[in-house]
Amino acid sequence: MKLVNQFILTFVAIIILYSCDTSTNENVVNVIARDFNFEVVDEIPSGWTTFQFKNLGHADHFFLLNLLPDTISFETYHNEVTRPFDLVFDSLKAGKSKAEAIGMLIEMIPGWYFTSVKQMGGTGIISAGKTSQVTLKLTPGTYAMECYIKEQGVFHTALGMIRSITVRKETSDLEPPKADMDITLSNYKIETKGEVKTGKNTVAVHFKEHPELGLGNDVHLIRMNDTTDIDEVILWLDWMNIKGLESPAPVVFLGGTQEMPVGYTSYFTVELEPGNYAWISESSAAKGMVEMFTVK
Ligand SMILES: [Cu+2]
Numbered sequence: 001m002k003l004v005n006q007f008i009l010t011f012v013a014i015i016i017l018y019s020c021d022t023s024t025n026e027n028v029v030n031v032i033a034r035d036f037n038f039e040v041v042d043e044i045p046s047g048w049t050t051f052q053f054k055n056l057g058h059a060d061h062f063f064l065l066n067l068l069p070d071t072i073s074f075e076t077y078h079n080e081v082t083r084p085f086d087l088v089f090d091s092l093k094a095g096k097s098k099a100e101a102i103g104m105l106i107e108m109i110p111g112w113y114f115t116s117v118k119q120m121g122g123t124g125i126i127s128a129g130k131t132s133q134v135t136l137k138l139t140p141g142t143y144a145m146e147c148y149i150k151e152q153g154v155f156h157t158a159l160g161m162i163r164s165i166t167v168r169k170e171t172s173d174l175e176p177p178k179a180d181m182d183i184t185l186s187n188y189k190i191e192t193k194g195e196v197k198t199g200k201n202t203v204a205v206h207f208k209e210h211p212e213l214g215l216g217n218d219v220h221l222i223r224m225n226d227t228t229d230i231d232e233v234i235l236w237l238d239w240m241n242i243k244g245l246e247s248p249a250p251v252v253f254l255g256g257t258q259e260m261p262v263g264y265t266s267y268f269t270v271e272l273e274p275g276n277y278a279w280i281s282e283s284s285a286a287k288g289m290v291e292m293f294t295v296k
Helices: 002-020 074-093 098-108 111-114 232-234
Strands: 030-032 037-039 041-053 061-067 119-126 131-138 141-146 163-170 181-186 189-193 201-207 219-224 252-257 265-272 275-280 291-294
Touching: 030 061, 041 061, 041 119, 061 131, 074 098, 074 111, 074 141, 074 163, 119 131, 119 219, 119 265, 131 252, 189 291, 232 275, 232 291, 252 265
Parallel strands: 030 041, 041 163, 181 201
Antiparallel strands: 030 037, 041 131, 061 119, 061 141, 119 252, 131 265, 141 163, 181 189, 201 265, 219 252, 219 275, 275 291
């Protein structure tokens, strides 16, 4: 009789374990980055979703989600927004100045991009072989998922790292995670409350303000060592520099989060060991958005 009870208890425990396994849950979306594509489902529910991002490539990668206006298809976005960036970067390589390149972008990119496309977050840059987790609240619609790191002077978007993903009207029942520390991003500050420690940390990133033009404020986590030159990292984060965003990065990137609209919060999880790190923003590192810290 005792054996039968034990058997039933084990059986019940297995069932409970399986029903709690979030890896089969639609609220957890696996994204695999390779050189050069994303492996991810075509559709996900709206509301809170956790993205488990694995970089199985040899290059640095990330993903950014752009919410497209209802009237714009993914193909139109790709042709009219992504492609001009390739042409503009070619012109920088050919010797045009940054001011000329910005002029070209404003001329080539349609007005609806500036008024109606919303950056809805994604993971910060992740070095080859590493994983990252980010939790975002998404509204229904068609999104472009993209990575614009460069390979030999060509954006990853041009090599295949752009695709559409549909967020359905039905919502997930996921709650946002509890954060161990908070980061607030504004022009041009990374404000932190609380601190990360050795082991697993969940960080809440609050978007308070963005520059009027150009990239929105985002935050990436880098691991520093004795030879890290922070000025080199700052230069690398500017895509308009010829060697900017060219893989491999001059430092190890451990994730973070891409920009979201003001008022939104993104959560990301990182596993840390003792050492020296920095929070750094792609948009405005050169304007002071770098915060170095030590994990003991
Ligand atoms: Cu990439």
